[in-house]
């Protein structure tokens with residue numbers, strides 16, 4: 001029988017931070033279901049491919065999930081680099097900010113999916129200029145970028161705030177997303193919205 005062309009992102013701990021327990025659970029699942037392909041995605045999640053479609057729910061169950069990961073219309077994922085906690089170039093705590101952002105804005109209803117990349121320094125390893133919401137740290141605080149996209153029609157996002165602390169950058173990101181929710185067409189990504197309207201419209205809304 002040919003290997004099935006199935007592909008699923010697995011439930012993965014927040015921001016791709018792994019533990020020995022999770023890896024052992026995962027290794028047991030890979031062996032039990034004889035999974036032929038396992039991959040870390042660009043969204044810092046794990047994906048499996050080539051499995052029997054009938055096994056999907058059992059695989060999720062064995063990983064401690066009642067249902068599979070959802071693909072929300074709203075914040076789709078938050079990427080964060082190791083930041084100041086683990087990287088010698090880090091200037092700000094990207095992992096902690098990712099947690100706070102998920103709590104504050106994670107359930108906000110939005111017109112389409114929103115990808116967030118948070119980097120602890122201007123090296124921007126989480127590619128904030130091509131994320132709907134991009135954030136990177138400098139010594140004096142966070143820089144916020146809005147409206148980027150790295151897909152088929154790339155767009156470099158616009159810097160909308162600098163020198164922000166954790167609460168300020170989350171509040172400003174929330175204002176950007178509120179503007180997006182009020183002005184975008186259904187399923188229109190932030191980059192397409194910002195390509196068809198003047199940046200000044202957003203800037204006025206953020207004042």
Ligand code: SF4
Nearest residue numbers: 081087090120121125
């Ligand atoms: S963005 Fe900076 S802090 Fe984050 S992993 Fe890259 S170099 Fe390190």
